[in-house]
Amino acid sequence: EAGVAQSPRYKIIEKRQSVAFWCNPISGHATLYWYQQILGQGPKLLIQFQNNGVVDDSQLPKDRFSAERLKGVDSTLKIQPAKLEDSAVYLCASRFRGPEQYFGPGTRLTVT
Amino acid sequence: RKEVEQDPGPFNVPEGATVAFNCTYSNSASQSFFWYRQDCRKEPKLLMSVYSSGNEDGRFTAQLNRASQYISLLIRDSKLSDSATYLCVVNNDMRFGAGTRLTVKP
Numbered sequence: 001e002a003g004v005a006q007s008p009r010y011k012i013i014e015k016r017q018s019v020a021f022w023c024n025p026i027s028g029h030a031t032l033y034w035y036q037q038i039l040g041q042g043p044k045l046l047i048q049f050q051n052n053g054v055v056d057d058s059q060l061p062k063d064r065f066s067a068e069r070l071k072g073v074d075s076t077l078k079i080q081p082a083k084l085e086d087s088a089v090y091l092c093a094s095r096f097r098g099p100e101q102y103f104g105p106g107t108r109l110t111v112t
Numbered sequence: 113r114k115e116v117e118q119d120p121g122p123f124n125v126p127e128g129a130t131v132a133f134n135c136t137y138s139n140s141a142s143q144s145f146f147w148y149r150q151d152c153r154k155e156p157k158l159l160m161s162v163y164s165s166g167n168e169d170g171r172f173t174a175q176l177n178r179a180s181q182y183i184s185l186l187i188r189d190s191k192l193s194d195s196a197t198y199l200c201v202v203n204n205d206m207r208f209g210a211g212t213r214l215t216v217k218p
Contacts, residue, residue, distance in 0.1 A: 033206065042116075042199050042208035043156065091155060099146060101206070103155035 002026065004104035006092050012110045018080040021107045025073070025094030031055075033101065034067055034077050035091040043091055049075065082111045115139060116202050118209035125216055129190045133212045135200030136182040145183045146201040147174055150211065156199055159185075190216045 005024040013019050025032050030051050035043035046065065048055040051072040060067070064083070069075040079086055089108050093101040118135045125131050137145075145162035160167065162174040162183050173186040183202075187194055197211040 035208075040210075042118075042210045044208070045206050048206070099144060099161055100158040101156075103157070105155055 004092055004094055004102055006090075006104035006107055008107055009105060010108045010110075012112065013082055015084055015111050016081040018078065019082055019109065020076050020078045021090050021092075021109075023075045023077070023092030023104060025075070025092070026096070026102055029094035029096050029102070030072070031095040032069060032075050033091075033093040033095075034075070035093065036086075036088045037091055037106070038088045046077070079109075082109075084111050087111045115207045116200060116209040118198075118200055118212050121197075121211075121213035123212065123214045125190055125214070127190055127192060127216055127218055129216075130186065130188050131190060131214065132184055132186045133198055133200075133214075134182050134184050135202075135209050136180075137202045137207075138181070139203065140178075140181060142181075142203045144203050145174075145176055147172075147183075147185050148199040148201060148208075150197045150199055152196075156208075159198070187214075190214075192216050192218065 007022050032049045034046040037043040046060045047057040047067045049069045052069050067077045087110050089106040091106045093103045095101045115138050119133050147159040148156040149159045150156040162176050166175040171188045175184045195216050197213045199211045200209040
């Protein structure tokens, strides 16, 4: 079974630029999460989707971050404009019915 | 107070040692608890769920103390391969702790 796919794996941008990350969850997983993990910290939930609907985006900085999952499968997370403090690993995870989340390898973002 | 707090690390233990981590949570209505393992520069992976009655999986034991609002993870007979960061997760809204780093040394 294929795991959660994310791209790109690494991205370096300058502050005030825009960036987008892509996630393809495990087939059949209705729940999809985006997390931000800053070095030395645990993952912080940014947004949770159930199919193509948003369940929780309370910690998403909506002035610069946006996410969508239009067809209830793939998802994109965008940052516009990026700030230095956005440097982190962005993790996508998906879940079927049980409690276990399956994480993708993450996208490591460096903002200079 | 943070929603989920973990023991500060790092924990450096010799092979064969027993080590325990705690994780406290602030929301008394929390219902679901998990321990995840994260290796360096890798994604987190579920280690075990934490049930009200406590549960064991080989050398790993997880316990829940609702009265004091904490969960614990006990690792017996530590192996070099147990070296990782252990993250606790509380509730269905997936609030992660900052993680506790464990290093098992020969």
